[in-house]
Amino acid sequence: MTSYFTPGSILLRLLAAAAIGTACLPAQAAGEAAAWPDKPVRLVVPYSPGGTTDYAARQVAQKLSEATGKTFIVDNKTGASGTIATQEVVRSAPDGSTFLVTDTTYAMLPLQFAKLPWDYRSDLVHVGEIIETPLVLLVPEKSPFKTVEQLVSYARAHPGKLNYGSGGQASSTHLAAEMFRSVAGISLTHIPYRGAGAALADVMAGQIDVLITAAPTAIAPVQGGRARALAVSGNERLATLPDVPTFAQAGLPSYQVLNWFGLAAPKGTPPAIVEKMNRLVSQVMSDPAMRDNMARQGAQHRSMGVAEFGGYVQQQVVLWADVGKRVGIRPE
Template sequence: MLICRPGSVSRRALLGTALGGLTLPRLAQAQADYPSRPVRVIVPWAPGGAVDTLARRVAQKLTDSMGQSFVVENKSGATGTIGAGEAARAAPDGYTLLAMDNTYAMLPYLFSRLPFDQATAFRPVTITAFSPILLAVGEKSPYRDLASLIAAAKKDPEKLTYGTGGMGSAPHFATLAFERAAGAKLYHVPFRGAGEAVIGVLSGNVDLVMISPGSALGNIRGGQLRPLAISGKHRVAALPDVPTFTEAGLPGFSVINWSGLAAPKGTPDAIVQRLHGEMVRALAAPDMRGFIAELGSEPGGIDPAAFSRLLSEEAARWREVAASGGIERQ
């Protein structure tokens, strides 16, 4: 224990003050030179998903524009908390970033303890893309529209089954929100990833799936999946024949997925703003806009303050859904 007499200043404190003064110019120069070495982009999910796909495309754009490699690393497990925890513990210097999605806003309602403070662990940079979510059934399903599916679910609660990529995943929460809006009750069958959930519908093991368009376009265009409705205010260009939930008769349901980029708390403003500016330019590029549109999504680009507000709003919304859906924290 260090004990200092009243009015005295320790040698360590004086030394720290002197060193701090010396390092300020270096810190400013480091920020001006950012990035001067490769940047890690941690994706807290397995390769191949929507978040991973977008993160890799954005990483390549940033590599091209900023002159240093942005390298995607997949750190999956525990509903994204393993990767998020590693990013949260990283130095706040802009050289470790987190590709997050709306599951991040749900974490406090899934776990009684997290390895980081979910509300303050990161500085949001911007949204990469906003993606609607669609409800789809298999090609042999008797349900050809949303109204008939809801009627069947109301008639026999928990008879209809839905697959998701896991307990507490974004599609799980989205389906709970759908149940609230429709006044129906479905039976949840969690799989090990969104891909397996789609296979569950294709094989007839589950009745329906809620999924982002980008993860289902191939099966929809091939006729193996039949989309009944899609969230959002308007139809998407990639699936022009699929009605919105409002058009299909359920105006009370609206869920939009998103993915974005964040930096550990304490990351300097100059670096956050630089990243935001580069992201906005990347998302405005014609090839990037076309890529995002092909996924059935819309480009983001909102500023860090707006992203922070979105996180707070999402956390409040999913708190209600978790409570009504009987989600028990682990």
């Protein structure tokens, strides 16, 4: 039997086939999300072990492993203020097996590098927040300074004599300290490290005079008598450090800085997988036991959708670009 196809019938058949293919896409996406993770998932941390970014990553990796019965591992890739790790993730297969652990420093990278090897607006998908934390101003336990007022008075009388450590040039700990220096009207010498963990070790050893770092990093050394806290950012004192005043209570009310930590995926990662990771992170970080544990560390989780968190990251880039200009940091 001979079949005859008119141009109109051919067009109708093509449109029908396209419609069937389009209808299959949601089912295919749902299948990808249901099967994920089907292999170990790496959470790439741009800094050395011991800092708050590493801490946040290990907390969420453990809970994600428990919630899914799958393997989530932390992979520390240090160097170049986080750009080495970021570039590795940008180049990774967008299959949901690799995520970048971002933090406030990620939003500050344009301050350090005039040209980055990726576009932060398009080469990564910002998945969601893990935690956000206040900052703590630390000095060595044997430091002569017991209050912010004493520290500031000495620094004003001896410009440049005191130093401060940071997790790297244009890192969150660097910009946080620069903002403190600017607000207090003092001169301090910057000593950059390859990660906040290394800077913390040296402030405990008395090798540096000042460090401003996230609360989860600072609480244990302070409680253990290995460092002294002079002030915390935010509107309230930390329940775990009740004797430490806020910056406002210490005489610097305009110092208001918080650190945030999140996840990002390579561009092209299936949206269904990105959404599933977002929901999983919110689920495990909102668990009452985890929430209480985070509170003891001075941290909290703020649940945001993928689009909302992406917008927040863009706002942070603009905010810190303005801060960098005000304190005189120029990209190289």
